Amino acid sequence: MIRSTTIISVRHNNEVAMAGDGQITIGETKIKQGAKKIRKLYNDNILAGFAGSAADAITLYTKFENKLQEYRGNIQRASVELAKDWRTDRILRRLEALLIVTDKDHSYLISGNGDLIEPDEGILAIGSGGPYALAAAKALIRHTNLNAEEIALEALKIASTICIFTNENVTVETL
16 A cells, blocks of 8 residues: 555546645655645646655656657557556566546556556545545535535545545645
């Protein structure tokens, strides 16, 4: 289990938002409170967020950006190729991170096990607070009139009250 952060991606009413907390921990110690773990990629048309080792995530961001360039922004093809490389490459296999990528039409969770998951309900969450944020976002979508950005923000705030590896210093990016 990645015990490093919480990232959530919400697709709702033709809007896409991704939120991530800013806490970085080493073991049981909080090292930083304001890290930004979400990036806009490929001419600001794609969002990517990570949970796990920061150095590993930077490697994955770079690999994913290269795949996006190679496949001209086709997020589906770039995600498939990254998952394939990550699973089969001896060095990449050792990376300890999870990645969520999304554009206006697709959202994917990518892992080093070769997982490439597109959610049924438009919500993905990773990291130690991921299950809490996921549950909160599902409830908010069903029982409120909030937009995708507000849902992502509130879900992460709820997760931060439960998960000690997640803080309330939230960054939200939208497409």
